[in-house]
Ligand SMILES: [Fe+2]
């Protein structure tokens with residue numbers, strides 16, 4: 484595995500190119516233009532939230548979708564810790580630092596847009612949301628990749644996971660304004676995942692062994708960035724049961740397109756023994772993940788098919 488400084492230096496040019504590409508692909512947008520303020524009303528101090536008070540343009544959302552909205556927003560709220568981690572890995576200098584700051588600025592508007600939407604529509608309980616936010620941000624639990632290579636892999640997988648979670652949630656809200664907010668945020672996440680995915684692909688060329696070890700580690704231990712949210716496991720179960728994000732989605736929409744297709748781990752060249760060993764483990768894990776994904780998909784189909 485290459486040391487961080489060598490890897491950094493050999494990826495400088497790629498990093499600049501990817502930053503340029505990102506800046507020209509991303510379009511300016513304004514969180515406030517996506518919030519339907521007309522549906523808001525003044526708060527009444529101490530008032531208890533009720534589902535019936537939500538104004539979702541005639542739509543109603545399930546408990547599962549509420550869980551997903553809560554988790555998606557709280558995940559965005561942990562931005563200070565992500566910033567700390569990514570700046571710690573990438574440094575504050577040159578294009579690396581510029582990217583970290585730009586990415587942070589973009590991430591910052593995600594919570595603004597989703598929070599604005601949830602508050603004016605009263606789609607979820609604002610007291611509960613705020614208590615959960617205080618609890619999780621005070622705790623500050625975030626994944627801490629152990630090397631730059633691990634960081635590249637984690638960020639690529641996580642940005643894609645977040646994009647999928649926002650998009651699927653948006654589709655299930657049933658309110659065009661909610662759909663629009665979530666799609667707008669997912670659009671940013673998409674550009675982020677392209678950046679990290681291609682950065683990781685370039686790193687594989689430079690450090691095949693180190694990256695293969697990191698990919699194997701991260702695929703084995705991947706956790707959604709929502710860990711640390713109060714009741715996360717319960718929420719994750721509901722989110723999975725609604726089909727928003729589960730092991731089938733994880734396998735088919737993240738691992739296959741990124742790990743197998745773009746990074747093409749099966750055909751990476753230049754591995755020494757340590758890299759080959761990691762690849763072998765990774766391929767076994769992929770096969771296992773495929774079996775689980777298929778089993779789950781079958782079960783879902785059966786449960787949806789009327790007897
Ligand atoms: Fe985000």
Ligand SMILES: [Fe+2]
Pocket residue numbers: 590642645671672675
């Ligand atoms: Fe992102």
